[in-house]
Amino acid sequence: MKRFFIDIITRDIDLGAAIMDLVDNSVDSARKLRGDTSLEGLSVSIQADEKQFSIEDNCGGIPVHHAKGYVFRMGRPGTAASTGGMIGQFGVGLKRALFKLGTDFIVDSTTDSTSFSVELDVTKWEKESDWGFDIRVRDSIKGSARGTTIVVANLYPDIALQFQDQSVIDDLRDDLTSRHRIAISNGLTINLNGSPLAGAPSEVAGGDLIQAATETFTIKTPEGGLVRVRVVAGVAPTQNDLDEDAEPEAVPFPASEAGWYVFGNGRLLLSAEKTRLTGWGGRRGVGLPLYHNQYARFRGFVFMDSNDSSTIPWNTMKTGVDQSDEVWVRTKQAMMSAGRQIITMLNLLKIERQAGVSGPLAPISTALSSSKMVAVATSEDAEYSISILELRADVVTAASYPAPNPELGEGVTRIAYTVDIRDFAVVSDALDEKRASRVGRLTFENYYTEVAD
Secondary structure: OHHHHHHHHHOOOOHHHHHHHHHHHHHHHHHHHHOOOOOOOOEEEEEEOOOEEEEEEOOOOOOHHHHHHHHOOOOOOOOOOOOOOOOOOOOHHHHHHHHHHEEEEEEEEEOOOOEEEEEEEHHHHHHOOOOOOOEEEOOOOOOOOOEEEEEEEEEOHHHHHHHOOHHHHHHHHHHHHHHOHHHHHOOOEEEEOOEEOOOOOOEEEEOOOOEOEEEEEEEEOOOOOEEEEEEEEEEOOOOOOOOOOOOHHHOOOOOOOOEEEEEEOOEEEEEEEOOHHHOEOOOOOOOEOOOOHHHOOEEEEEEEEOOOHHHOOEOOOOOOEOOOOHHHHHHHHHHHHHHHHHHHHHHHHHHHHHHOOOHHHOHHHHHHHOOEEEEOOOOOOOOOEEEOOOOOOOOOEOOEOOOOOOOOOOOOOOOOOOOOHHHHHHHHHHHOOOOHHHHHHHHHHHHHHHHHO
């Protein structure tokens, strides 16, 4: 019966998601310990190889009453207190992750006032009738570091094999960096196999002439829960050599960092998302347009926070959103409203770019070039509240940018043609320019200069 239970709870979770559950617990502990202040000095260290897996943090530890009440209890009691502002909800994540990784594990945790350890041989435990875990409470915490250490040995063969694959470790590193970018940016150190993860900043362009579109509000659910939502839509410099004027079929991959970044209680749920899920490709005038390279500068951020994590519209694995959740539906409306303002600005920017003007004749481009990258606030006091059936649009802080040059777009035409890729390479090398749109413009200008003379 226990083996059946283990198979059921681990069947639909992959290795990365299991490890993410364990890291979530450490991040939750760090946030609970420090609140909204800096996480500097707190750390999470992960070691993974074919012999064992371990994760160690100094983030305050797990209280004994939590360990007994739901962390090592089969099922979270309905009377359990809300985990205010945290990622975890049911307490199943830690158990599921441990059962996923191997057959022997030790959990050791110490807080300011309590200390305990749990040691389990899963193979023996499966044969016992008692479903409980032996939680050994220490009488003294003297000399013990405040934090939690988990070691899993006798890894399952498929898990050990994955840990030997460097590409799996690299993917895990990227996923951890992305999912916990807020905590890392706030000072938390996360190490994987001895190497610290680099933070991924959440920023948009800002300045005297450029401001992002923002909206901050609180949604009241029918059950009385409150979800604080902040939507920010702005622009950022393109981080690669993408040709923003190229036709979609001419560029095999869109700008990797463009799109929406959606967070639930600090954990990234969607990254660089630019499909119908976040409003892209909708009907004209309703949602955002189908993603095109000219929108490569688009950056949108959504922060959903709640003291009751069950009200966050994430899926069961906390790796995405529940599209049917009413909180998400209302939040998506605000995203599209803010996003359309940025799309308008990027369309005007394209007109300036195609006109080949600069300086005062290209006010938006000039303002962007003089702007600075501004960190996006992850939380603010709600400016207003709405019910699940209401969304007020009169409190949106609109995006700001210079008025466009009224002379652009008049008396101009667009030239588009195809050439043999080998011929293009010859001209591209001669002009030292790889972007097709620029090669086209330069060749036209060269020819025009010749015939005009």
